[in-house]
Amino acid sequence: MVQGSSPPPRPTATKPGQSSPRQQPAAGPITLSTRRNPVRNPKRWLTAVLGVLTLTLTATVADGIVGPRPAQALNNGVARTPPMGWNTWNTFGCNIDETLIRQMADAIVNNGLRDLGYRYIVVDDCWFNPNRDAQGNLQAHPQRFPSGMKALGDYLHARGLLFGIYQVPLDRTCAQYFGAFPGSTGSLGHEYQDARQFAAWGVDYLKYDWCSPTGSINDQVARFGIMRDALAATGRPIVYSINSNSIHEKTGPQRNWSDVANLWRTTEDITNAWNTGQTNGYPMGIQNIVNVNVPLAGYAAPGGFNDPDMLEVGNGGMTDTEMRSHFALWTMMAAPLMMGNDLRSASAATLAILRNQNLIAINQDTLGLQAVQVSNDGTRRVLAKRLANGDVAVALFNQGGSTTTVSTTAAAIGKTGTSFSLRDAWTNGTATTAGTIAASVPAHGTVVYRVSGGGTTNPPSTFRLRSESAGRCLDVDNSNTANGTGTLIWDCHGNANQQISQSGQTLRILGKCLDIPTNATNGTRVQIWDCNGDTNQQWTFNGNGTVSNVRSPSLCLDVNNGGTANGTTVIVWSCHGNANQRWSRA
Structure with missing residues (x-):
């Protein structure tokens, strides 16, 4: 199967070497130092101490x-x-x-x-x-x-x-x-x-x-x-x-x-x-x-x-x-x-x-909301945070290695209307816009605007779903947008056929909704379908990492037979919580 122009997954570096933790006496005076302290948990220290901690967790x-x-x-x-x-x-x-x-x-x-x-x-x-x-x-x-x-x-x-x-x-x-x-x-x-x-x-x-x-x-x-x-x-x-x-x-x-x-x-x-x-x-x-x-x-x-x-x-x-x-x-x-x-x-x-x-x-805004991701193409990332007075804070984040323009729109961050005020959080300078929000951002830089004016709705958020067992992401087969197109796992990338936005309990991808038939049973393949608001298109993220269907709450997203290879189908199966049913947002 050809999976479009999917880029390779981001390489994972091996752990850099770490030194042992600073030894401290049990008593006596100490000399304070501004030398940076090593972080407390490198794995290789595990062999340098008394061994792996084993204990029975009692109640x-x-x-x-x-x-x-x-x-x-x-x-x-x-x-x-x-x-x-x-x-x-x-x-x-x-x-x-x-x-x-x-x-x-x-x-x-x-x-x-x-x-x-x-x-x-x-x-x-x-x-x-x-x-x-x-x-x-x-x-x-x-x-x-x-x-x-x-x-x-x-x-x-x-x-x-x-x-x-x-x-x-x-x-x-x-x-x-x-x-x-x-x-x-x-x-x-x-x-x-x-x-x-x-x-x-x-x-x-x-x-x-x-x-x-x-x-x-x-x-x-x-x-x-x-x-x-x-x-x-x-x-x-x-x-x-x-x-x-x-x-x-x-x-x-x-x-x-x-x-x-x-x-x-x-x-x-x-x-x-x-x-x-x-x-x-x-x-x-x-x-x-x-x-x-x-x-x-x-x-x-x-x-x-x-x-x-x-x-x-x-x-x-x-x-x-x-x-x-x-x-x-x-x-x-x-x-x-x-x-x-x-x-x-x-x-x-x-x-x-x-x-x-x-x-x-x-x-410190009293709504207590965390910014949601509006867009991310691997280099340019946009986050939006709704505030108590109706303003929206937007972060234009350049993840790349050179200066680039990062942009979004007022509509994309949850603002409605035709005229908006922008306040730069770093310079305190102000500007107005009819809808475009953009800045030239240096490598690894972040420009933050507070956007005022117009009305406010919840900004959408986008993410991928990564299988804990396979380390690969839920993917719409070959980026096909036809109703009934099945899902599978594939190396994680930034293309649209892995980008999910959540609205309530619906999960939208390629303009469709993640769906199972109303008569789904163990082994039914997860698909995309025109969004209709029915409960077979609604999903619950559970505390143990599983994602269950609202219409059939005993059925969870499942990587078929615990497979790990690209192209392994995503189905629903009776919820058991094993690694092939645990997913993380990525």
Whole structure:
């Protein structure tokens, strides 16, 4: 079969070599360094430590609370817009103490960042005594935090800031897992006890990392759910931020975690590079993370946001243009804006990016929507984010290696009318247009306009559906647009016969709708047909990665017989959740 002019799939680079994590003493004074800290989860470290963590995920909590219950919808009243703040890890890793945290808090206040919304100060890994006390309570590290964590929280609160802390659902933190810090002080079996301790210390934000290569997504839902319930039981409003991807060989199945957490990481750890060639492994560059995070826009809402990881603005490794794109894209994606640089020595250029009030306003818009993809030809990418006052923010993103014009229209981003005002988020300059929205954008650059005027509808979003088992994308056979044309899997590319737009629960491709006959049974081939609004053309994206039909909810999109070759047909089959029924938006 000839598949038109489909380009080859994007090559996947092998993982670059990584050094071992910085070793830290269990006690004694430390010397703070601005040397960039290695990311915590390269796979090759797994053979350098005590071996693969194996443990049985039990459902009983040590202090008498039995769990986990099935995941309950999370509505804890916090994170109605994406949290903003600073985290210790990207620059300092384990090399932290209370003096550093206080200095950084003062810098946030003095640099005007607090008043722009950067309020959460999150103390990441290595803040704790390697041993719990005789009653099993967590303790501050006696040399690093001699005043204790309650005193640190009080210091932050007195300056109008909020206190964040780090813990893990299993027995060891990531630094402990890799032997960079002693002890085994994870929350496993101590969830309710630790939650009560955090509340007593005045904690406002918990970062909770899955630091193990083991565990299914069901294990993770259960274990993360225990801490969700433990935090709720304290009665204190605490932002709950989880990461299901730490150390895993492959980023876990995509899932809407809003029933479990306020924030959920969508990829492996970020690094200060534009493109590492990774699609689902360590380390992830800015472009790589954008490719994963953009298709997940439908998960974001007030109280629950996709988390593409902390900001690398100010940490080197990229051009100023790339740093500006990084920040602009994170604001458009309704991402938490957690700075990760040394704010005591931040340059004027870095502060200008972090203090951009136009972009912060887009990120903090009360609708809490993540930008959806309007178009993407592989070089020119357009994202649109509807705002509470009827405006639409549009990002014109140049993914290519040379300057090019990126363009769209007011209609394409969800605006109706004949006259519109454009405000450039970077220059604050304004212009008017009858409908065309365009800019000359440098390589790896992003121009953001706030579009006002006319009416507003939801902008469409486009994506591909990639099979987890085959790594190939759902494809309309030979780009044929006739009713009844079947679907199959093929190497992922950017042509129209793989580009899907979602309207409600219908999936549109080549101007038709993804469809099964009304009498479909196991083995019926998925096809395209004129859109008619019937339920056999409506689909549900489920939390386990499957896509089920609304008319026949027991039938899921399925790669026939688990095949992996180009041309393998896509059918419906009784939903079982195996890899050949799991799909990700790409």
